[in-house]
Amino acid sequence: MKQVLNGSEIVIECLKEQGVDTVFGYPGGAILNIYDELYKHSGEIHHILTSHEQGASHAADGYARATGKVGVCMATSGPGATNLVTGLATAYMDSIPVVAITANVGVSLLGKDSFQEVDIKGVTMPVTKHNYIVKDVESLADTIREAFVIASSGRKGPVLVDIPKDVTAAKTYFESVTPATVHPVCETIQEKSIKEAIDEIRAAKKPFILLGGGCTLSNASEQVREFVYRVDAPVCDTLMGKGVFSGEDPLYTGMLGMHGTKTSNIGVSKADLLIAIGCRFSDRVYGNAKTFAKNAKIIQIDIDPAEVNKNIMIDTAIIGDVKAVLTILNRRLTQQHHEEWVNEVEEMKGKYPLTYHQENLSGPGVVEKIYEMTKGDAIIATEVGQHQMWAAQYYKYKRPRQLLTSGGLGTMGYGLGAAIGAKAGCPDKVVVNIAGDGCFRMNMNEIATATRSDIPIIEVVINNHVLGMVRQWQNLFYGERYSATTLNDKVDFVKLAEAMGARAKRVTNMKEFEEAFAEAMECKEPYLIDCMIDSDEKVWPMVAPGASISEAFNEEDLLKKQKEEK
Secondary structure, eight states, X not given: OOEEEEHHHHHHHHHHHTTOOEEEEEOOGGGHHHHHHXXXXXXXXXXXXXXXXXXXXXXXXXXXXXXXXXEEEEEOSTHHHHTTHHHHHHHHHTTOOEEEEEEESOGGGTTTTOTTOOOHHHHHGGGSSEEEEOOOGGGHHHHHHHHHHHHHSSSOOEEEEEEEHHHHHOEEEEOOOOOOOOOOOOTTOOHHHHHHHHHXXXXXXXXXXXXXXXXXXXXXXXXXXXXXXXXXXXXXXXXGGTTSSOTTSTTEEEEOSTTSOHHHHHHHHHXXXXXXXXXXXXXXXXXXXXXXXXXXXXXXXXSOGXXXXXXXXXXXXXXXXXXXXXXXXXXXXXXXXXXXXXXXXXXXXXXXXXXXXXXXXXXXXXXXXXHHHTTTOSEEEEOSSHHHHHHHHHSOOOSTTOEEOOOSSOOTTHHHHHHHHHHHHOTTSOEEEEEEHHHHHHHTTHHHHHHXXXXXXXXXXXXXXXXXXXXXXXXXXXXXOOTTOBOOXXXXXXXHHHHTTOEEEEESSHHHHHHHHHHHXXXXXXXXXXXXXXXXXXXXXXXXXXXXXXXXXXXHHHHHHHHHHO
């Protein structure tokens, strides 16, 4: 039934059409009409007021990653809108479906340097999948509907809709419609490529499978497991592919790349076939492009043809939705057997285990204890740096959408907002944000968001009083010149958290951490644990910049090399 509505009412009705139940944002003058209408529908759409617009965009991103739905954030014009940009860029690099709704000055004031005016469409063009400025209320509903389709179809990504304030007040006829069905991309799947891939898989003696974020985005975990067992091959993953294949499965070898396991890096270097699924071959994965998987033919399965032969030259490409492609391959591929190769890789896992110093409280030890105490079932968000790598290495993710982390952009300050979004979308899950002290400083004001909205996330700060990952590089490659990376000041994270209404404890050993974490899970309140670790703890293994991934080295290798050089 048609009814006359103003632009703000149309925005809210369109969000309800799309099944949106949660919105993250921060109000202001230009978007006031929309917030006034949101107030009237607070029983249908829950609004979470963040402490900063960047927190809102990260929360929408975390909500999307954890739930598989489109995340929604809102901001006012000018600085409100520009504060979303880092969050939109984060979502763009990792192909996360987010719709950002911003308001702007009235149409007649556009382009006149009006108060709090900015060309947010122009600003966000490089970091969104698509964006709009809606200057006519007649096109508003269709634009919002199209934004949701674009965000969630094909290679997913963020979309921004900018609405001038007078458009939010203007009236037109509105009629509710059923949301468009988003279909997987299948029309690009070519029979020739399927046949080539099957022939190469059948001919392989040492196949290895690499899983990326595209497997999660296409909800292909079940098809991935069937494919892995059918090929009978060891499996590694990228940072974005965590949980697609269980980290507890015997065929799993760990992450690939700069801080991947030696088993994955050496195994891929020995393989005669690499099957990369939903993976775009980031530079942090391949190391030296000229020597990457040099003994292997490479099959790449990806939804985006632009990613084929972009960084790594491959032999066979299958373009299409990962779930659809694997469904075809699983139906047509006969059972393969690679017992000798699987056993060889299994021996490597025994030879090259992940190790760390256990005599003191450490980042790896904290992550292992979180895994143990949550029984591997928590949603883990991270910031970016050493703690992020430890979270990837030492928590065994059993299912997709368990690890929420900024892979492509590497955004410090991402995790706390993302954890809030994840907990809002998955209230029955334990949600932990693992942060470094440098990252926590970026967006620590979002602790106030968690307490204001009674969102019981657990914030674990791995506090080494330095910018750990940068210091690690300075230690190994810059002659121990620690330029601007020491944070040994008087900031007290426990007092800060308590001042914002959270519970908090500082811990210096594993017993204290275990007690604090148990209390954090039990209390159902926002809780910060400040974990004091050594400033020079490092992430091992590591691949030096420009080196082959087969040259991954750990602390033992480094000490041996230093001894030989003396």
